[in-house]
Amino acid sequence: MANAFVEKLRGYASLTEADATILEAACSTQRNVAARHDLIREGDKPGSVFVMLEGWACRYKILPEGGRQITAFLMPGDFCDMHVSVLQEMDHNIGTLTPARVASIPRARMEELIDTHPGITRAFWWTQLVDEGILRAWIVSMGRRKSSARVAHLMCELYVRMRNVGATTGDSCEMPLSQIVLADALGLTSVHVNRVFRKLRLAKIMELRTGSLIISDIERLAQIAGFDDNYLHRRGAAAV
Amino acid sequence: MANAFVEKLRGYASLTEADATILEAACSTQRNVAARHDLIREGDKPGSVFVMLEGWACRYKILPEGGRQITAFLMPGDFCDMHVSVLQEMDHNIGTLTPARVASIPRARMEELIDTHPGITRAFWWTQLVDEGILRAWIVSMGRRKSSARVAHLMCELYVRMRNVGATTGDSCEMPLSQIVLADALGLTSVHVNRVFRKLRLAKIMELRTGSLIISDIERLAQIAGFDDNYLHRRGAAAV
DNA sequence: CGCGTTTTTGAAGCCCCTCAAGTGTAGTGG
DNA sequence: CCACTACACTTGAGGGGCTTCAAAAACGCG
Numbered sequence: 001m002a003n004a005f006v007e008k009l010r011g012y013a014s015l016t017e018a019d020a021t022i023l024e025a026a027c028s029t030q031r032n033v034a035a036r037h038d039l040i041r042e043g044d045k046p047g048s049v050f051v052m053l054e055g056w057a058c059r060y061k062i063l064p065e066g067g068r069q070i071t072a073f074l075m076p077g078d079f080c081d082m083h084v085s086v087l088q089e090m091d092h093n094i095g096t097l098t099p100a101r102v103a104s105i106p107r108a109r110m111e112e113l114i115d116t117h118p119g120i121t122r123a124f125w126w127t128q129l130v131d132e133g134i135l136r137a138w139i140v141s142m143g144r145r146k147s148s149a150r151v152a153h154l155m156c157e158l159y160v161r162m163r164n165v166g167a168t169t170g171d172s173c174e175m176p177l178s179q180i181v182l183a184d185a186l187g188l189t190s191v192h193v194n195r196v197f198r199k200l201r202l203a204k205i206m207e208l209r210t211g212s213l214i215i216s217d218i219e220r221l222a223q224i225a226g227f228d229d230n231y232l233h234r235r236g237a238a239a240v
Numbered sequence: 241m242a243n244a245f246v247e248k249l250r251g252y253a254s255l256t257e258a259d260a261t262i263l264e265a266a267c268s269t270q271r272n273v274a275a276r277h278d279l280i281r282e283g284d285k286p287g288s289v290f291v292m293l294e295g296w297a298c299r300y301k302i303l304p305e306g307g308r309q310i311t312a313f314l315m316p317g318d319f320c321d322m323h324v325s326v327l328q329e330m331d332h333n334i335g336t337l338t339p340a341r342v343a344s345i346p347r348a349r350m351e352e353l354i355d356t357h358p359g360i361t362r363a364f365w366w367t368q369l370v371d372e373g374i375l376r377a378w379i380v381s382m383g384r385r386k387s388s389a390r391v392a393h394l395m396c397e398l399y400v401r402m403r404n405v406g407a408t409t410g411d412s413c414e415m416p417l418s419q420i421v422l423a424d425a426l427g428l429t430s431v432h433v434n435r436v437f438r439k440l441r442l443a444k445i446m447e448l449r450t451g452s453l454i455i456s457d458i459e460r461l462a463q464i465a466g467f468d469d470n471y472l473h474r475r476g477a478a479a480v
Numbered sequence: 481c482g483c484g485t486t487t488t489t490g491a492a493g494c495c496c497c498t499c500a501a502g503t504g505t506a507g508t509g510g
Numbered sequence: 511c512c513a514c515t516a517c518a519c520t521t522g523a524g525g526g527g528c529t530t531c532a533a534a535a536a537c538g539c540g
Contacts, residue, residue, distance in 0.1 A: 042470075043470075059376065061376070061380050063380070063384055063385075063466060064466050065466075067384045068384075069379065069380040069383040069384045071376040071379045071380065072376075081369065081372075083365040083368070083369060084369065086362060086365045086366050086369060087366075087369055087473055088473070088475075089470070091373050091376070091470050091471040091473070092373075092376060092471075122326060125323040125326045126326050126327075128323070128368075129321065129323060129324065129326060129327055131372075132321075132371075132372060132375065133331050133332075135372065135375040135376065135379065136299065136301070136311040136312075136331070136332060136375065138379050139309065139311045139375065139378050139379055139382060140301050140303070140309040140311065142379060142382035142383055142427060143309040143382055143424075143425075143426070143427030144303055144307045144308075144309045144427060145303075146527075146528095147527075147528070178485090178486065178487090179486075179487070180485090180486070180487095184383075185383075186383070187379075187382060187383025187384060188528075188529090189528075189529060189530080190486085190487085191487095191488085191489090191528090191529075191530085191531095192527085192528055192529075194486095194487060194488060194489085195488090195489090195528095197487095198488080198489095210486090210537075210538085226303060226304050226305075230282075230283075230329070230331050231331040231332075233327055233328070233331070235328070386495075386496095387495080387496070418517090418518065418519090419518075419519070420517095420518070420519095428496075428497090429496075429497060429498080430518085430519085431496090431497075431498085431499095431519095431520085431521090432495090432496055432497070434518095434519065434520060434521085435496095435520090435521085438520080438521090450505085450506090450518090
């Protein structure tokens, strides 16, 4: 059974069975990490590349006044910057949100993979471009969408990303994020996020239970969000 | 005299003189583009990689309701995604803001450079990581900074980026951006951007004339912004 | 069960938006 | 040189979306 990382990269056409096996092996160094634990902190010298195998993490920054802004969610299958080691130091933190299982690919092994396996390298490029697309989509959301659309858009994105790694069951998926965490990602307060979820729940569009998201009316959700999944660059993707 | 692109990559230690010459040559295919002209549109199949030599451009998205969100400014020396060609189609637009001079590096030439010049390849990685850092910094700004801090932060960023390509003169630099354009980048209205600039001007902190930015009190500006330039990853950078 | 955290709801206020009108300013053509 | 046009900038008034502050209820975990 392939891990979520390999599963995700398989969604990209050029990854062969042989490549998948090699990737699987590259993730052999694994460790369990508790929830709310930083994998790497701002100012640290980047070393190995992390791969999320189980559990969720996020990239975040803390502001001088104490506020937190999450800039990305890392779910099973996601990994962190194939070339970070080029940088002298990290400009943000990465921390777990749930208990997680994380693989580390040493810098040398990464470079070896890149040098010798063009298919894997292309798959890495692809994930990096998708991650950039997600960053841009977040900027669009924060800049020009009102709170309901912003919440709806994030839920659409996370649902589709979970589906892309085969982690959805029908119209629901695992989503171990508190409203506080979502607020820190959306640039809202948890109080307001709560009111938005209340409205969407009463409108029978979606519901956020502890640990999971249930979407009852994905069409209306996508419509409220103005969601177009093109930025996730799934090969042969069907529209939502 | 090296072009702005080579000048920028030189800021990254590993670029040798020989590499610089090769890069310069790779930019030999140039063309002039009028202001307000799209270099590439959402849905297009990416081909060559663009390099900005003169003038400014931006990445942007248009929302269903007609609003525009700018997700990045491209200034002289910036280039666009070394691996875009991996994607089937663009998920956003890139358009000029001023008359510009743009180089195109064909996909094949890019791959050749990457295969044969590790120093150049590392410099490309570096610019990509800086661009990602900028995207994250924008998310932090839009999510957690109030309008004055947000405007101040963007001005700090653009000033430092201009300085990194040697395009500043003392405490001022070229900045051919209208308040409307800035508003579309900041997630604010141009009316409010105008009021913020008025306040900062009256406080004798900075002034935006047509075409240029003059910073009178960079320390207070950086303080208002909560600006830390670490995310721009300048080698041996001095603090602001 | 008890405690910490998250969720939920209310009330008041502010930041930024919307709408609107008037004032520059640069470019064009007579 | 001055209409004329098209934008961008500027300023005011009013409103709404989201925040802040506060407190109670519900949840989850040892």
